[in-house]
Amino acid sequence: MRLWTQARQMGDLCGRSMISGGQVELDMCFELFAHVTTFFGYKVVFIGDFKAEKHKNEEWYVVNRIIDDDQYARCIMVNHRVVGAVLIGETELEETIENLILNETNLERIEENFLDPSIDIEDYFD
Structure with a gap:
């Protein structure tokens, strides 16, 4: 898929x-690499450089989101930009994360909160 x-x-x-x-x-x-599969009944999405392999020489870091042991989102960040992600569960963030990667959107001002489930980032970045 x-x-x-x-x-x-x-x-x-x-x-x-x-x-x-x-x-x-x-x-x-x-x-942009993207793959969608299921694992133990959870939808699993890999997007972009989800293991930071292309950015070994750069300083990269992770922004995570966990919701009720039901969803997990892990974004690999380099210079306040998403370069890859692993999404587990029905996060509905696939298209948004893809657009953030392709557009190289700088998230410096909202980086700590952009995965907050109470904020609908799809309206802004999809």
Whole structure:
């Protein structure tokens, strides 16, 4: 399973490839790794550099959110920007986190609270 935005982009690429006989160059749509699966009945989403492998030489840190042992969100941050995330449970943050990564949004002013479940960040960053 993939995020719907990536699935739509893959479908578009497949259609262009079929029409052109397979002579289509990849574009920037596939620069961000994302994978969705289930594990012990929980939805698990990996987005971007979720293990900070690409940022070993940079100072990175983690912002976490845990809700009632039902949801877990872990965002890898570099210079106040999200570079990767692991989301477990029905967090509904997939598209928002993807947009934060792709837009390289600086979260310095709200970094400590942007995963607060009482704040609907989807309205601002989706």
